[in-house]
Amino acid sequence: MAPRVGLLVTCLVDLFRPEVAFAAMRLVTATGATVVVPRQSCCGQPAYNNGDRMGACLIARQVVAAFEGFDHVVVPSGSCAGMVTHHYPRLFQDDAEFGPRARRLAARCFELTQYLADVAPLQPPAGPPVTVVCHESCSGLRELGIGRQARTLLARAGATVVEIAAPEPCCGFGGTFCVKFPELSAAIADRTCRSLAATGADLVVGADLGCLLNIAGRFGHLGGGPPVRHIAELLDGPPTAPPIGRS
């Protein structure tokens, strides 16, 4: 029987780039799963990372309740997936009711590239022969331990993946950090943008829209740089929407 997969859209995708969610739905469907998008708002990171644990718990309960009925949960964002898999169990560590429920959900929740590379392997349609550079989100790298998955999928789609010289630079987005310390956030993005551009890649891709908005936003401010897209758009066939921040 086809697994039922719940899609956690994430608030940035919902607002800024709905194409990513539609692409993720098609990609997960192509693995033979039935994709469902339950009622949802956000994973709770803004509250959790700004000291409002109570608020984060309230939202996390909503997410647990909305998604615990699925065989798998897929999230097109490393930081939101990290929130569910890594931080929800800690948030409910001493909660007799939600603790076990959060742990069960965490075990079945996957970031999109993780799902498509490791859980339900996908052969994406061959795309144009582009050279791409991957920006790893810090949550993906350190909370989920992923990075290889995106490269595997891009290679399967026929893209040439190039690597940046300096390893693993943070893009400076950092959730609400980007508006609390905008100058620092932009300066950190600048360093990341320079190392991404130095690869000469045709396209920057990543699996976290927060990072990509920051990177594309900085490239846009500087008036140059390669186009930036979410990896789901590239794996889903020829993208229809313009690159992030362009028309």
Added chain:
Amino acid sequence: MSREAILGRIRAQLKRGPLEPAQAAACDRRLAAAPAALLPRMAQFADRQALTAAFCQRLTAGGAELRRVTAWPAVPATVAAMLGPAGRPALGLAPALAMLDWAAAGLTVVPGPARPAQPAAITKAVAGIAETGSVVLASGPETPVTLNFLPDIHVVCLEAAALVASLEDGFGAARAGGLPRSITLIGGPSRTADIEQRMVMGAHGPRRLVVLLVGDHGG
């Protein structure tokens, strides 16, 4: 009193009173004997030869100069040869080495702590650590501590038999006859990278570290 205040705050934060006698005894056993060390492979050697080779390689990689000497009587001449003109003024000497015939090698030595203007000092190490390529110097009446730091050239004599594998072994050798007032591990000449991260030798301590490995243990 601050002592009681600090101890009280620690206990309050740990939500307990003074340790129960059994716990206190467990800590005291921990103080009396170290648990088995977690030794990295670079501190483990198949035989003496490998240990000696690693010590020599790591010591010189740290910027020290190394000479193998077959026996103690040959030490003064080797020191004289290595120092060249720098050996002409009176040199500081650890009393532990006073029995050697320095005059025969043309060297003037002043046994005792370091004095200003001595260009070099000759001391004796209690051990050498192969893991790190360091010599281990213990202070005492026979080995004044100031000789290790004041002169521009620090000459250290070390029995090849006194080479040990690990940091733990080095500390163990230094305290075999009771803990000395000071133990210093030295891995090369003094240096600093405090200006633009450029490595410059001879910051405050000796500009040269010369190690004489005495005896032919381990080939």
Added chain:
Amino acid sequence: MTGSIADGPADFRRAAVAALADPALQQALGRNGFAQRRAQAIAALPEYPELRAAAAALKDHVLDHLDHYLERFAAAVEAAGGVVHWCDDAESAVAAVLGVARACGARTATKGKSMAGEEIGLNAALEAAGIRPIETDLGEYIIQLAHEPPSHIIAPASHKSMADVAGLFRAHHRDRPAERPLDQAEILVDEARTILRPAYGVAGLGITGANFLIAESGSAVIVTNEGNGDLTQALAPVHLVVAGIEKLVPRLEDAALLLRLLARSATGQDLTVYTTVASGPRRHADPDGPAAFHVVLIDNGRTALMGDARKAMLRCIRCGACLNHCPVYGQIGGHPYGATYGGPMGQVLTPALAGLGAARDLPQASTFCGRCAEVCPVAIPLPDLMRHWRDEIHQQALDPPRHRLALALWLWLARRPRFYRLAVRAASFGLRALARGGCLTAAPFAGGWTRGRVLPAPTGPSFFTQYRSGGNEP
């Protein structure tokens, strides 16, 4: 150039913005090669993960029994003929040092590098008491001449260029020829050596920090590459150690475990050039060494961390790896943090030392990228501990009212998905209406964002608007 020095941790954002605009500082930050050297050193130590876990467990064991080990340490110092001074805070620590200095009649005090000394403001206190402090670590000496705090816990003058140092030496070493060349690091190091050499012999007091305190023997362990700490303690008649209470380890062998991690994490060396274990004053037959030995043990807010997860902060061995790998520190250096300890470890420690009100910006100034925790040799979960402080900041309502209001509004909406969708729909519409060429260069409520970045516009109506109109509403 002096970089940007915050007046205190409350001044963080202003000082950070100034630091970003300081070209000399930016150039200096670009010279930091520590991360690369650390990576090479760790790669050459395959047992690093096991050593790291053992080091964290060791420090946790000590912290869980700290009262006992401190008492044993004090007894061992006294048995060796030394004196222990227990100090609740910076003021009492300074008073203890001044008491020793006055008792031994010191007119000058040589100092090895000590972050604990920086923390309690020791130099200013010594000067005020008429005792001249002379920093002997080259980096500390440079910033002492410049009247600046350290900008990095292991490389205090890393924000200074060679030209800055040359300028300071010309201004302060007035008895030297004015036209002498000072354009090479070797020349500058040699001049500092020549100037500082006589100080060791005349100082009445030699002050060092401690990398580790050994409970079994009452010893203080220091590591240096310059040998200045050794000259300081071996040549002064009185050796005084200033150290936080968390520096304790049970035995010398335990220090060996931490030594394997410290230099590799800090500078990428296997071990520093000098590692010295000092135990008490000169003994009966000793021809040299200090005649008296004092240890000033400092709490100064540390015990306040011991009641919850923040206790892990006291594992810190001050290697500086978290600074060297932090994207924020890498942009601004240490001065904007407005405290002795900058970078991630300082962002957790400073609120305990300086008070959360003054330091409320520091735990917020992180992207939570997690590199600091990843490279920490004692596995301190630094982002989690910063989040811990953020929880307290929020509970105590120390965060700015407009942030609280925005968070409360967002939370209200996020708990009501129906309203949330309407709000997202409206935001999408508004942002698209203001967009030109796919992005916005100015936007309401996003002024900070659009100063250094454009804001990519939504590509169309929100996902849930499109999804629902496509008939897919669950």
